[in-house]
Amino acid sequence: MARVPWVVGVSGASGTPYAAAVVRALLEAGEDVDLVVSRASRLTILDETGHPFRDAHAQDDLRRWLDRGADGSPDAFATDPARVRHWAPGDLAAGPSSGSYPVRGMLVVPASTACVAGVALGLSKDLLQRAASVTLKEHRPLVVAVRETPLNGQTLRHLVTLDEAGAVVLPASPAFYAGARHIQDLVDFVAGRVLDAAGVEHKLYRRWEGHLGSGTGGSDRDAGGTGPGGTGPMP
Numbered sequence: 001m002a003r004v005p006w007v008v009g010v011s012g013a014s015g016t017p018y019a020a021a022v023v024r025a026l027l028e029a030g031e032d033v034d035l036v037v038s039r040a041s042r043l044t045i046l047d048e049t050g051h052p053f054r055d056a057h058a059q060d061d062l063r064r065w066l067d068r069g070a071d072g073s074p075d076a077f078a079t080d081p082a083r084v085r086h087w088a089p090g091d092l093a094a095g096p097s098s099g100s101y102p103v104r105g106m107l108v109v110p111a112s113t114a115c116v117a118g119v120a121l122g123l124s125k126d127l128l129q130r131a132a133s134v135t136l137k138e139h140r141p142l143v144v145a146v147r148e149t150p151l152n153g154q155t156l157r158h159l160v161t162l163d164e165a166g167a168v169v170l171p172a173s174p175a176f177y178a179g180a181r182h183i184q185d186l187v188d189f190v191a192g193r194v195l196d197a198a199g200v201e202h203k204l205y206r207r208w209e210g211h212l213g214s215g216t217g218g219s220d221r222d223a224g225g226t227g228p229g230g231t232g233p234m235p
């Protein structure tokens, strides 16, 4: 079978645990992933995990990042990143820079306001932005998980442009109705909504069932849940 991956673009907004949760869940769902980590996001990954992300050591650095829990525990997950293909952000000859390269769509997680602007304006200043523009022109699914607060009028206008172009604008905005008890639960909620928008099955969060208070019993993680993002109880 031909490999048809999801492109995951990680830009330099805060929220690198969201990206890790999305990649883990895609792999768990049996999907292939093409990963583009922007230059700026090397700083957020370093800041939020304490570890570098280097193109020359992408597989090792990726495994360490994917296995890290949102609370900082180094081995909260055991991820096999073999189905992740990494592309350097400056590689404008990479597969996802062309519409003829087969992909299912693209998830930008997290999306910086700079990235939002670049995609809205069609700047293609790097592979991440080019791949997002290609996704739009090919009318493939594009999910943009913007992370910034507050939002100025300029960014709001760019987000409207993306919405009108067919993207799903998905603020990285955790909810509390699913019984969140741990940082990972909040991260997984946002990651789960990203996968919902992409139409990929997952068990990252407990869905609303129409009953107030159903989330007060805690998350599935408390009950030893082992969804795609879970390894059972977290400390």
Ligand SMILES: Cc1cc2nc3c(=O)[nH]c(=O)nc-3n(C[C@H](O)[C@H](O)[C@H](O)COP(=O)(O)O)c2cc1C
Residues within 6 Å of the ligand: 010, 011, 012, 013, 014, 015, 038, 039, 040, 041, 043, 044, 047, 111, 112, 113, 114, 115, 116, 147, 148
């Ligand atoms: C530690 C850190 C956190 C940042 N957090 C955000 C953020 O949450 N949202 C945002 O829009 N930009 C944030 N920035 C700024 C972006 O990294 C910056 O605008 C960069 O140019 C984005 O480039 P990129 O879109 O190519 O990744 C942050 C920068 C640093 C160093």
